[in-house]
Amino acid sequence: MHMKHSGEEHGPPVVPVKFILEDPEGLTSTEQAEWELMGGERENLLELAVEHGINIEHACGGVCACSTCHVYVEQGMDQVTESDEDEEDRVEEAPGLQINSRLACQCKIVGKGPIVVRVPSWNRNAVKEVPH
Numbered sequence: 001m002h003m004k005h006s007g008e009e010h011g012p013p014v015v016p017v018k019f020i021l022e023d024p025e026g027l028t029s030t031e032q033a034e035w036e037l038m039g040g041e042r043e044n045l046l047e048l049a050v051e052h053g054i055n056i057e058h059a060c061g062g063v064c065a066c067s068t069c070h071v072y073v074e075q076g077m078d079q080v081t082e083s084d085e086d087e088e089d090r091v092e093e094a095p096g097l098q099i100n101s102r103l104a105c106q107c108k109i110v111g112k113g114p115i116v117v118r119v120p121s122w123n124r125n126a127v128k129e130v131p132h
Helices: 026-029 045-051 085-091
Strands: 016-021 034-039 070-075 101-103 116-118
Touching: 016 026, 016 045, 034 045, 045 116, 085 101
Parallel strands: 016 116
Antiparallel strands: 016 034, 070 101, 070 116
16 A cells, blocks of 8 residues: 555654664665654654655555554654554554554654664565555
């Protein structure tokens, strides 16, 4: 499923967010393992990543109906929204569960950063979809 822009208003891109990719080739078709991006307040991490060419898997289109966009928030957990019961139920289904596990589609930026997100090597969009 292709993720469409949420259409939700968010602030200007002023919050530093670093994505560390364990499989950069699988996620971006490049060898670049670290991506320094700027996100906006209320923008979710999945949307930020996908808009910059980091193809984090998101089988449900980013609506918290699966666990494929599972990431680790290594720094700045207090800079994103808290998880709710729906997200906690979904993230429990993800492989490699850790205390800092989150669904990228549910992590909205609420602070000034910095935020560091690790995308595990098993999270890759094996089928690169083209929007219709």
